[in-house]
Amino acid sequence: MQLIGVYFVSSMKNSLTSNFTQDLQARAEMLAVLAEQDLGGSGGKSVEDSVESLRARVNNLFDFSGAEIQVLDASGKVLITSQGSHADYVGRKNTQTVVSRALQGIRDNEEYMIDEDNVRKKVVAKPVISDGKIVGAVYIAASMAELYDTMQRINNVFLSGMLIALGLTAVLGVVLAHTITHPIRLMTKHATAVAEGNFAQKMPVFGSDEIGQLSSAFNYMTSRLRDALAQNEEEKEKLSSILSNMSDGVIATDENGRVILVNLRASSMLGVNNNEIAGRHIALLLGLDPEEADALITGVPASALLQLEPQDQSEPIVIRVTFTPIHRREIGITGTIAVLQDVTEQEEMEHTRREFVANVSHELRTPLTTIRSYAEALDEGAMQEPQLGERFVGVIRNETERMIRLVTDLLHLSRLDSNEAPLRIQPVDVEELLEDVADRFSFQMQEKQITDRVIIEQGIGAVMMDRDQVDQVLDNLVSNGLKYTPEGGSIMIEARRSGGLLAISVQDTGIGIPKKDLDRIFERFYRVDKARSRNMGGTGLGLSIAREIVKAHGGTITLESEFGKGTRATFTLPLPGEGREAQ
Known part of the structure; x- marks a missing residue:
């Protein structure tokens, strides 16, 4: 009701204010049209006759309570005012902003004001134009007291309705609370028993309402939880089998970095048996510095390359260790999983690739640098000396041939490597x-x-x-x-x-x-x-x-x-x- 009331009152206020403003604008426009005949000098009337004519029209056609109507000449002097208490305004200039704008030919002029009696008023002003010239202005200041009184009455109606609704809600809440709390207390008792591992508990269903549906859902949850725990045990057995037979090594540690689980592949890569690994710190096991190990098991950085020399292997191996922290909600890191991958062969291949790329780059850069240097020398004037130019061109030719030989050899090697050069036996x-x-x-x-x-x-x-x-x-x-x-x-x-x-x-x-x-x-x-x-x-x-x-x-x-x-x-x-x- 509060939301509806705020929206309704806001919409009502906007609507009433808009209608009020439109009415004032229409009256001011009509009066401006009528005033054009008197202020424009048409009909041969004298100034006094024109003023009297305007006063009669204002008093007879546009008189409404709480409003003051003024008609001003082109200089802004008040010619007529509808309020007798403001008769001394006649002959004086109205210096308000809306009047100044109207005398400049601007038609849309309105503003709010609060007078000496603390009454809100809406002020509009319209120019009076005759034969394309501004000959005066119409000024209307209307009280908005009735509009705000109407709004206050509407607010009182909504406030009364809300208080009545709150009272009814309180009574209804007391009645319904007793009906709801008993099944809730019973359900709390059964939930505690289920949390302690007693899945034989069943909640009685008192009806088909929401509480009854909640009781049915609780019973269904209990049965599903029992099945989930059984399935979890089965998945645990499967996980143990996977860890034992996977090709990567896996080491699990507690929050202090102590090894609590290791599979056969990890123990084989490290050259030790499981009994020797359990309980040892992973830093000692992998040969890490304590500070480096603490950074790794907290996930920064997430992986590292290590070179190990297992006791049962003659050559060292390179392994990539990936650390993944185990997070528990509201507790933080409770352990770490380290995955060990033997990347010895990949690292050797990567080293060979890098060396090959570096060599090719070096071999190509040397002749290219020579060619560029001699080409620049030719461009800077060496071509004008036949012997020197011929020698430079010969050097460029030799270096170009050397690059061609290099590329040809590389292509030949590539074809041999990919078996794209069949032998013609x-x-x-x-x-x-x-x-x-x-x-x-x-x-x-x-x-x-x-x-x-x-x-x-x-x-x-x-x-x-x-x-x-x-x-x-x-x-x-x-x-x-x-x-x-x-x-x-x-x-x-x-x-x-x-x-x-x-x-x-x-x-x-x-x-x-x-x-x-x-x-x-x-x-x-x-x-x-x-x-x-x-x-x-x-x-x-x-x-x-x-x-x-x-x-x-x-x-x-x-x-x-x-x-x-x-x-x-x-x-x-x-x-x-x-x-x-x-x-």
Whole structure:
């Protein structure tokens, strides 16, 4: 009733005020139209006759209680007032804002005011326009006392109704309270018993009203709770089975970080048995600092990478530990679940990927930087000097070719990795193969005064292989020998049988490879002498491509070297009847 009363009274007030204002506006508009005939000078009337005519109209047509009507000339002087007590206003200027606005030609002028008797009044003013000129104004100030008296009576009616309703509600509440409280007390007693674990309690149903429906719902809840507890026990057994057989390790701790549960996978990853883990602090178990462990088990940060050396494993493993705090409402963190994932292989792959991306970026950046520098030099005037410009263009050409070789090698490696470069296997004469290789490099060997020998074991004829791919392997090995063999050295290419395989080796008398670098020599972009290899035009991918090609043929490639004395690279291919056959 209060809400309805507030809305109704507010709407009623707005409606009455709006109607009151509209009535005043209409009266003022009509009076302005009538006053136009007298103030505009039409009809040849004198000023006194016009004023008398206006006074008669105001007194006869527009006289209503509680209102004062004034007619003003163009300067704002009062010509007529409807209230005799204000007769002294005649001839004086009305300086109110609404009058000033009306004399400026503004039609919509209204405002509230409170007079000396503390009476609210609504004031409106309208301009009197004749032949497009403002010749005066009409001013009406009407009392709103009756309107507010009406509103007060309406408020009293609503207040009386509300008090009566409150009294009836109080009486009804006392009667209904006794009817409701008895079943509620009984239900409280049964709920306490159910909370203590006695699910045999049943609430009597007194009727089909709301209390009866609540009693039925309570009984249904009790039965459902009993079933839920039984199902919870079953789910607990399932969870225990899942924890025992899952591939990730799981460790549960209490709020102090003490281990209370661990599955078999976690104990296996840590290299200890369950009996040794229970009760230990997780910081000691995982080798964490106490401060770091406290931050982790509270969830900041949520995960960490750890390198562990289990007692039963020779190599360390990398595990990702994800900590999830266990929250209980109104208590906070009551424990932590730590999930252990063996990410050793993923971390190794990620390290390889990062290293590969860094190497590719470095290999591309170096020639690009050189090209940009020389291009800028050409742009700044080097082209005007033929010899200098020709040398700069040659450098740009060489660097561009080096990038092309790098990209070509990368594409070749990519095709080999994804098996998108199928081998075209065919019989190939080994003697012809090796002689062709020696012929291709004969000119370069003569320039460096390097002697070459080709040795082929007796009885080796045709072998099944992809001629182009094996040519690439031999070219790479012989090219490396040429690069790192000083003048006057020698290179020997040999083919022989070795345990049912064809072994082809390229041996040089070059500078050799340090022993520490032999294990990594087949890695992509790995160079023993990075600066020298790059200056010689190498991409660092040749041996990697050679290894992939040999691997695709079903063979292996090895490197033997002694620093300062030379290097021997050997790769094997299946002989006919021993491995790959013609396709």
